[in-house]
Amino acid sequence: MKVNVLEAKNNLSQLIRSAQAGEEVVIANRGQPVARLVAIDPAEGARTWTGPDFVAWLRDNPLPPHLQRSAEEIDAGIQAERESWD
Template identity: 40%
Template sequence: MTEVINVRTAKTHFSKLLRSVESGEEVVLARAGKPCARLVPYEQSQPERRVGLLRGLEIPPEVFEPLPDDELAAWEGE
């Protein structure tokens, strides 16, 4: 059930309101009885994980060789 709370009361009981929201309730904040904001539980989205994306990809052996001195200097800002 959605609870409507005036801003003044919300300021006084903010910790209590957060506990209500954390337990799944929705709280509507009102200014002079007119709804103006909504407190809802935070839902953290998880990025999609693609397991095995590079499986079977061959990495050429030159990738693991040291860089030439001039290119290394460029990467290091010299």
Template identity: 55%
Template sequence: MQVNMREAKNQLSRLVQAALAGEEVVIANNGVPMVRLVKVGAPERRRAPGAWAALPRADADWDAPATNAAIADVLTGGDMS
């Protein structure tokens, strides 16, 4: 179905229902097709709370100076002094 802008403005609810039912709805301006009204697709995947709950917990000293120095040594390839 193709409707002009003024008709679309006055009958938006009906046009939305038509689009949801699978009908192609085109809105025109002075008879020239401008936009297509389409149903928005469902999200591909819903997020699940707690998805990371099974990951191992960090050690209590994860941010200790010795741990940071060891990481710096690995990343720089040697002693930082």
């Protein structure tokens, strides 16, 4: 099934049920496919993560370069957010 972003936004619960039933849902922006909604393996969803497992997963599934930030950038962002509270 292919739906546009607005339709996906308005019918998310129904689309999730479709994915749970095994149907693949493709979300398109202006007719171009941009995302796929599929059900996950129930065992994967119930997985209990340990620290080393999570670190290994992060290493195998890195963020795209445009989303990666250094620890210093993250700390600066947190500090700026805290300062904006005053």
